[in-house]
Amino acid sequence: MIPSDHATLRQLRHRGYIYLKEYFDEQTALRDAELLLRKALGLSRASFFAHINEEPVSDVDFDIRYHTMLQRRAEYMPMQYLLGEQEFYGMKFLVRPGVLIPRPETELLVEMVSDHLSKRWTKQEKIHLGEVGVGSGVIGITLASLFPKLWVHGSDIAEEPVLQARENADLLGVSNRVHIFQGDLLAPLPFAQYHVLVSNPPYIPERDLVEIAPDVQREPHVALFGGPDGLRYYHRLLTEGHERLYPQGFLAVEVGKDQAAVLQNIAEHIGWRLLDMRIDFNGIARTLLWEKQETFL
DSSP states (O other): OOOOTTOOHHHHHHHHHHHHTTTSOHHHHHHHHHHHHHHHHTOOHHHHHHTTTSOOOOOTTHHHHHHHHHHHHHTTOOHHHHHTEEEETTEEEEOOTTSOOOOHHHHHHHHHHHHHHHHHSOTTSOEEEEEEOOTTSHHHHHHHHHOTTEEEEEEESSHHHHHHHHHHHHHTTOTTTEEEEESSTTTTOOSSOEEEEEEOOOOBOGGGGGGSOTTGGGSOGGGTBOSTTSOHHHHHHHHHHHHSEEEEEEEEEEOOTTOHHHHHHHHHHHTEEEEEEEEOTTSOEEEEEEEEGGGGO
16 A cells, blocks of 8 residues: 555655556656546645645545555556546546546547538527437537537447436536437437437457557447447448438548548448548548438439
8 A cells, every 4th residue: 555654745646656657657657646646635736736745634545545546547447437537628527437438539520510510500490419329428418518409319328328428418517408318329319310410439340459558448348349340330320320310411420540431432332422521630530421412412
């Protein structure tokens, strides 16, 4: 156990850093030790640095909490699970084990959908959006926060994401317009058709499992892996989504590396027309947005 024995915050952070340095690079070890120490003590960053040369004021269980979190981090438990939250699009979302951790690339999907919503509908028009694979709810909840007339129906195959997404919708004040259902892809969504369909489905090929970082492997595999080639769920989204979308609506998805061209070919054969594609900060075609070809007929 990391003893607190009259140690200052700086000394406690250093002890945590020494412990984590056995598992991570120095920068990561220092950052994580500080974040976990602040979590264990309930300190903001400003308060931490204001008292960094002082002994912490804490309860008797502080040592246990700090040591336990350091141990779990050394076992490659993701920091987001240990801290219980992740920032996304400027908002804080609760994140616990059992859901996919939100990533910066998904903000690109939200940005693209937001751009096209603004082009097609005013913020006074009621819009129905269906989301497949909600995870912690970041996509639908963020869009509902940006568009006050947007109503979201989301689905997830697993119970834990459904519960966490509902909790986040409540905490962020949009639970009256964001409703989450448990079930397979589009099946549980109650409306026959939607103006917008959006999804960040599992897209990592199963063959890549051995290459995945240890902390990523702690996330639910059902939310990560999309079959042998990573495309399992896109086939169904493109096929089933064609019937669940209004004529003037659109379907937007996040995709993995080297998947955009293959998916575009599949989509064209099903009857979709590509309207937008966004490139992420690594130069990867990360998001695609289609509408039904008959929209133009």
